[in-house]
Amino acid sequence: MINTITEFLSYDFIRRALLVGALVSLCAALLGVSLVLKRYSMIGDGLSHVGFGALSVSMALNLAPLQVAVPVVIIAAFFLLKISENSRIKADAAIALISSSALAIGVVSTSIKGGMNTDVMSYLFGSALSITDNDARISIILCFFVLIVFIVFYNKIFAITFDENFAKASGINTKTFNMLLAFLTAVTIVIGMRIMGTMLISSLIIFPALTSMRIFKTFKSVIFSSALISVICFVVGILISFIYEVPAGASVVLTNLVLLIIFSMLGYIIKKS
Numbered sequence: 001m002i003n004t005i006t007e008f009l010s011y012d013f014i015r016r017a018l019l020v021g022a023l024v025s026l027c028a029a030l031l032g033v034s035l036v037l038k039r040y041s042m043i044g045d046g047l048s049h050v051g052f053g054a055l056s057v058s059m060a061l062n063l064a065p066l067q068v069a070v071p072v073v074i075i076a077a078f079f080l081l082k083i084s085e086n087s088r089i090k091a092d093a094a095i096a097l098i099s100s101s102a103l104a105i106g107v108v109s110t111s112i113k114g115g116m117n118t119d120v121m122s123y124l125f126g127s128a129l130s131i132t133d134n135d136a137r138i139s140i141i142l143c144f145f146v147l148i149v150f151i152v153f154y155n156k157i158f159a160i161t162f163d164e165n166f167a168k169a170s171g172i173n174t175k176t177f178n179m180l181l182a183f184l185t186a187v188t189i190v191i192g193m194r195i196m197g198t199m200l201i202s203s204l205i206i207f208p209a210l211t212s213m214r215i216f217k218t219f220k221s222v223i224f225s226s227a228l229i230s231v232i233c234f235v236v237g238i239l240i241s242f243i244y245e246v247p248a249g250a251s252v253v254l255t256n257l258v259l260l261i262i263f264s265m266l267g268y269i270i271k272k273s
Helices: 002-008 012-037 043-060 065-086 091-113 118-125 133-152 154-162 164-169 174-196 203-213 219-244 248-272
Strands: none
Touching (some): 065 091, 065 174, 154 174, 174 203
8 A cells, every 4th residue: 555655646747636636625625615505505516617618718719728717717706696696597597507608618619629639528527637837836826825815804704604694784895705705716616627627626615515514513613624524535536546547536526425425424423322
């Protein structure tokens, strides 16, 4: 086992994937707690489809995928919040409209370019091999930005998560901080798509939060637990992917699923005891 881990860590692309993936997992877990509690967890799925559409168009036009996708997904996140707040379209319907439209744009762009290739498939299902040094640098900078902003505005995010009306009455600009939450989520989704893929990136937002909530009850304990669970599941998932030669994104999701089942059983036992 030690030899396997040593070999596992000897590859540059694995080390890049672990560093970027652990940071993305951490960011997704922290944001995921608020998104799940606000019943807005599917925003990750919707924004990942927007990301795929933006990446497909950028590749069709021979533009830098990451630099194009980040602003497009951020704009989509703001637009999503706007139409769900100020119109008769509810949040779930808005997510469905935006995600399906973006996915259709991505598929059309891909077909015009010449169909599915390795790059497109890596964005759909994730690939640790696809992370370049430049992508890693950009991703690390963005992840640290997300973490710093989350820590600085932790109290405000906590307030709008549990009681938005009380937060507004307390003088907190709830619209601004909802936008901030959407902005941070958009950035995290885009930088995580390289490893997890469009189809699986939202799992990093949903699973750790739900797993932690099976046992822990306070916001702070759920936050810390989700962060730890997310990073551990990512590392274990990547290791399983390396050993058994299965897709990395799927391995990470299944690792999260197993832990969710274990925590659910433990939570049931604790509740009954």
